[in-house]
Amino acid sequence: MIQLPQGNRQQFRWRHNDINIQGKTDAKLPIVCSVYLLNGGSPVHFYVEPEPELGEPKYPWGTRTPSVLRLLNLPGHFNIEIPVDTPALQEGWNSIRIQIEDGEGEVEVLDAEFHWNSHPLPLPLNLQNLSSYNNIQEIAQVVDGNFDINREKNAICSRVPVGSDILLLLGSPYGSQEATYDVRFARNENSWCFLGLSDFFAGHIEQSPDLGIKPGYSSAGLATLDNKGRPQIWIAWGDSLYDKEDSWVIKTEKEFQLPMRAEVTYSVRHQVIMDEGVNCGRFRIWKKGNPEPNLWVCQEYNKHLDGKFPRITQASFGLFQYWGMPTEWSNIHVRALDIKIKELVEK
Structure with missing residues (x-):
């Protein structure tokens, strides 16, 4: 069956x-x-x-x-x-x-x-109130894994068992964007695991056409926390885990650890800037109700990437997780950004 x-x-x-x-x-x-x-x-x-x-x-x-x-x-x-x-x-x-x-x-x-x-969803994208939706496909595309709408919590939740690299796309492909949302991690009795936050997803890159599935993963800015609470930003084309010649990965991993706790709500501001053939990804995360910090916990560019490699010009905003217990996302808002790479470099 x-x-x-x-x-x-x-x-x-x-x-x-x-x-x-x-x-x-x-x-x-x-x-x-x-x-x-x-x-x-x-x-x-x-x-x-x-x-x-x-x-x-x-x-x-x-x-x-x-x-x-x-x-x-x-x-x-x-x-x-x-x-x-x-x-x-x-x-x-x-x-x-x-x-x-x-x-x-x-x-x-x-x-x-x-x-x-075939028509793209317009920006801004406002998913702060989910009460009018009956199922997840009304508001998103499940690329990997499974997700549900929790009406009691007005949240989108990953469903157990949580797989590796599960991804739910909310937006259509655009250039520079900013997403704000709240996130809450469930308690994992075994260990504190790798925590995915969100992704500006650029696509899957085919490695073996005969398989009928594309394992290579591309991102204009994937925001995560590792199993020690260290923030990371990934910009990638085809993962570079495979033997495709034009695949690459650029990553920022901060040495300091954020005091993340289960069953506490955090707010996130996640941005991606795509301009003049350069990608920048960055994010902040802080306890909901506290003042938003001025500094980005992680920021990365691909401005030094060799010119022979492909660049990312559009990406779709999505929710990302890697294994672990279910995560809840709520109060989601995505808008277009008008920021030039030159302004960021000068700062």
Whole structure:
């Protein structure tokens, strides 16, 4: 049986260059064939997470499969990526047939549909009141992981089990932007884990076209806290974890530790500036109700990046987490920024 966490009738706006339809199958592994047909068109392969491999790893970067940062890394899970420039994709309602054949020749088929709106969401984006929304797809696109609207808390919450690099996109691609929001971390009884805050997401970069899933991750400014409470900003093209020649990562990691506590609400101001081929990412975080600090806890540029590497010119604002217990985000507001890189450098 094939199951889609967001249901068999879904909806998408243009938030990045792929539509993501997540699912899982109970078919007996390994899978012989997994394809989708969009609006009755030609079959397109998609990747289904296999059973863990024994012995020699299949992929050059080690024992991890390409989906380890894209799925829950659980056998039978998949994440169908439909490029928004696919000729078969049409405005309004689309049909999709998902077919999975197991090693014994048994074939599972699921017919579903989704609504596509190619118009970007305008800025400013105000999600400070979530009471009028019924499901997460009305306000966001789930790229990885699972998220819910908590009406009691007027918050967006990640759902357990929390995977690695889970991402919920709220905005459409734009240039320089600022996001403000409140965040609250749940208590983790085992250990204080890596904490994701938010991301100005630039896209996934294809490494192996035959896989049907893009493991390379690009960001114009990913704000995180490591497992010791040290703030970090990442600017990346394709992660540079893989062997793609033009991939790169630039990171600021502050040595000081922030006294982060579970079940306490914090406020965040997160900015990304894209100007003259240079990206800058920076953020502040402070206890809600306290005065906002003047200094950015983390700020990073790619101004010294070699000119042969690609630059990021647009990004979509999203919520990000890496493993751990559920996180709550609320009081979200995103607006365009008019700041020049020259002004930042001179300061």
